[in-house]
Amino acid sequence: MIASTGESMGYFTGSDMPFTWGLANTFPIADRWFCSAMAQTNPNRRYLFSGTSLGLVNDGLPPALPPNGTIFDSFNKYGITWKDYYSDTPSPLVYIGLGGKPAIGKGFVHIEDFYKDAAAGTLPQFSLLEPNYTISSEENPQDVQFGDQYLADVVHAVLHGPKWSRTLMIWTYDEWGGWYDHVPPPAAIPPDDIPPDLPPGSLPGSFDMYGFRVPAGVISPYARRDFVSHAVYDHTSILKTVERKWNLPALTRRDANAIDVLGMIDLKSKPAFLTPPRLPDPANPGTTFTCLATGPGQIPPPSAVTPA
Numbered sequence: 285m286i287a288s289t290g291e292s293m294g295y296f297t298g299s300d301m302p303f304t305w306g307l308a309n310t311f312p313i314a315d316r317w318f319c320s321a322m323a324q325t326n327p328n329r330r331y332l333f334s335g336t337s338l339g340l341v342n343d344g345l346p347p348a349l350p351p352n353g354t355i356f357d358s359f360n361k362y363g364i365t366w367k368d369y370y371s372d373t374p375s376p377l378v379y380i381g382l383g384g385k386p387a388i389g390k391g392f393v394h395i396e397d398f399y400k401d402a403a404a405g406t407l408p409q410f411s412l413l414e415p416n417y418t419i420s421s422e423e424n425p426q427d428v429q430f431g432d433q434y435l436a437d438v439v440h441a442v443l444h445g446p447k448w449s450r451t452l453m454i455w456t457y458d459e460w461g462g463w464y465d466h467v468p469p470p471a472a473i474p475p476d477d478i479p480p481d482l483p484p485g486s487l488p489g490s491f492d493m494y495g496f497r498v499p500a501g502v503i504s505p506y507a508r509r510d511f512v513s514h515a516v517y518d519h520t521s522i523l524k525t526v527e528r529k530w531n532l533p534a535l536t537r538r539d540a541n542a543i544d545v546l547g548m549i550d551l552k553s554k555p556a557f558l559t560p561p562r563l564p565d566p567a568n569p570g571t572t573f574t575c576l577a578t579g580p581g582q583i584p585p586p587s588a589v590t591p592a
Contacts, residue, residue, distance in 0.1 A: 292464045303436040306564035311503050312511040312548040319459045319495025320518040326378040328458045332519040335536035336475035352535045360387045365408035369398035371416040405446035429567035436566035443560040456500035469494040475538035502548040505555040
């Protein structure tokens with residue numbers, strides 16, 4: 285028997301996350317962006333970096349690097365500049381030994397450098413922006429308003445930087461956090477022939493199905509106004525986008541067959557957002573709201589309400 289509460293059906297509103305709400309109401313969003321695998325955090329991040337989790341479904345560490353390398357290896361091979369602007373820990377370190385490669389490790393820089401580079405117009409060709417996963421990840425029971433604040437900070441830095449007119453920004457989440465969704469994950473193309481490393485007692489499974497949906501959208505001066513994409517995306521759609529942009533080879537069968545995000549922008553018409561739009565102010569955590577340790581959808585007793 286599995287007990288359930290109203291929390292599984294909970295949700296946040298625009299008053300809870302005003303900037304995220306305004307961003308989604310202004311720029312295109314994808315209503316069928318799925319996690320790459322029905323798995324935990326690190327496997328889904330590996331799909332973003334390499335198109336495969338190497339069989340892992342839990343947050344363990346694989347014994348080897350992916351056979352075709354990561355997207356960062358591809359960037360280095362073909363002379364594409366990149367940086368991972370991290371806040372606490374670089375996510376590509378979900379691969380043991382990756383950070384030990386001098387050509388890779390030098391690309392890991394602190395998020396403070398992002399704001400400097402964005403203001404100076406010196407951002408690399410590809411940037412990965414990572415929040416502080418202890419504070420701003422928006423994963424239960426953390427205060428989602430810190431995530432709203434972080435998103436506002438990085439988006440405003442891009443919107444008002446000198447390279448805005450040539451920018452495509454994609455925002456999404458690594459996995460869905462275990463919440464209910466009425467849309468079942470569709471079939472997916474297995475990335476390789478590596479079977480899932482399932483814990484004892486697990487039901488049979490494979491990587492032929494996506495995980496549940498996550499929020500996602502595109503921010504660009506060329507973004508389509510009042511547009512919702514119904515195409516099926518996953519995290520390898522980001523790989524597909526940069527592979528198409530720079531004519532890079534695919535890393536696995538999954539990203540080779542993924543849909544890129546270019547359907548959410550219009551490069552043939554006058555840019556709809558060349559002048560940055562005005563977006564709502566972000567949440568101010570700890571001021572007008574409190575952090576509910578029980579998550580959305582619950583009415584906690586007074587003792588369960590703590591300052592954010």
